[in-house]
Amino acid sequence: MAVPKRKMSRSNTRSRRAQWKASAPTLVTCPQCRDPKLPHTACPNCGTYNRRQVVDPA
Amino acid sequence: MPTPTKGPRLGGSAAHQRLMLANLATSLFEHGRIKTTEAKAKRLRPLAEKLITFAKRGDLHARRQVMTVVRDKSVVHTLFTEIGPSFENRPGGYTRITKVGPRKGDNAPMAVIELVREQLAARTETAAAAAEEPAGSAAAETATEAGDTPAEDTTSAQTSGSAETSQAEGDADEAQADKKD
Numbered sequence: 001m002a003v004p005k006r007k008m009s010r011s012n013t014r015s016r017r018a019q020w021k022a023s024a025p026t027l028v029t030c031p032q033c034r035d036p037k038l039p040h041t042a043c044p045n046c047g048t049y050n051r052r053q054v055v056d057p058a
Numbered sequence: 059m060p061t062p063t064k065g066p067r068l069g070g071s072a073a074h075q076r077l078m079l080a081n082l083a084t085s086l087f088e089h090g091r092i093k094t095t096e097a098k099a100k101r102l103r104p105l106a107e108k109l110i111t112f113a114k115r116g117d118l119h120a121r122r123q124v125m126t127v128v129r130d131k132s133v134v135h136t137l138f139t140e141i142g143p144s145f146e147n148r149p150g151g152y153t154r155i156t157k158v159g160p161r162k163g164d165n166a167p168m169a170v171i172e173l174v175r176e177q178l179a180a181r182t183e184t185a186a187a188a189a190e191e192p193a194g195s196a197a198a199e200t201a202t203e204a205g206d207t208p209a210e211d212t213t214s215a216q217t218s219g220s221a222e223t224s225q226a227e228g229d230a231d232e233a234q235a236d237k238k239d
Contacts, residue, residue, distance in 0.1 A: 041157045042170070054156045054170055055093075 060104035068101060079105050084128050086153075087137045091172030099155045099169040106171075110152045113142030147178055 027036040033046040042049035047057040067075040082102045085092050087109075094102070109127060112120040116138055128134050145152050154174050161168045 038157075038159055041159050044159055049156050055158055 060107075063101060068098060075101075080127050080129070083109060084130055084133050086171060086173070087128065087133050087141060088130075090175075091170055093158065093168060093170050095161075096155075096157060096167040096169045099171040102171060103153050103155060107150065107152050109137065110141060110145055111150075113137045114145060116142060141173065144175075148174070 026039060028039045029035070030037045030043040030046060030048070032048045032051060033043060035043060035045040037043045037045070042054040045057060047053055047055040069075050069078050078098070079102055082092065082094060082098060083106050086102065086106055105127070109124050112124045121134065121138060124134055124137065125131070128137070152174055154172055156170045156172075158168050158170055160166060
């Protein structure tokens with residue numbers, strides 16, 4: 001079975017993990033309640049899309 | 059003809075996909091709106107609209123063809139007696155898919171698929187109602203500004219009263235819009 005020959009140094013581990021980045025989502029303002037929401041998606045705050053009530057707000 | 063589906067079957071096999079889509083269509087016709095993943099909603103839409111077209115035709119052959127997909131006789135009955143006739147004037151586009159954001163737990167993109175309940179002529183009315191709503195709020199603002207100029211004691215009562223009435227009107231408008239929906 002293939003196994004690593006050397007221990008992975010902390011430096012290499014941290015260098016690899018430094019590339020794990022989260023990206024900020026694109027947000028737009030809800031025309032009904034002015035809350036930020038995902039584009040082309042019903043507003044999770046007021047439950048409307050295109051001023052039409054789609055879901056009950058959580 | 060709807061666009062042919064690309065990629066693997068939902069659930070892994072053709073039989074599994076057929077059963078899932080049949081269950082989704084049954085639930086959609088039973089409840090009018092269902093919440094599911096975006097992928098399933100997009101696959102369900104052409105099947106559901108085909109079944110509604112059968113329901114609009116309404117003869118025995120169409121009913122038997124629908125019964126091969128939707129196994130529940132009571133659901134097929136409501137489909138043929140209520141849902142089909144309600145789409146009499148609508149040339150296709152019987153369902154609407156609205157995205158509702160990712161699901162907690164597995165981050166799957168979710169959507170609501172629903173039967174379109176608005177009549178075709180009512181579309182302009184709803185647009186007019188939406189246009190009136192901001193106008194009404196603007197009128198309320200001007201009323202409060204006008205009320206600020208006279209004596210201080212009367213303004214508070216006037217502004218509060220006008221604000222309440224305008225809010226009530228706005229609620230009434232929203233209620234009407236909801237009824238139209």
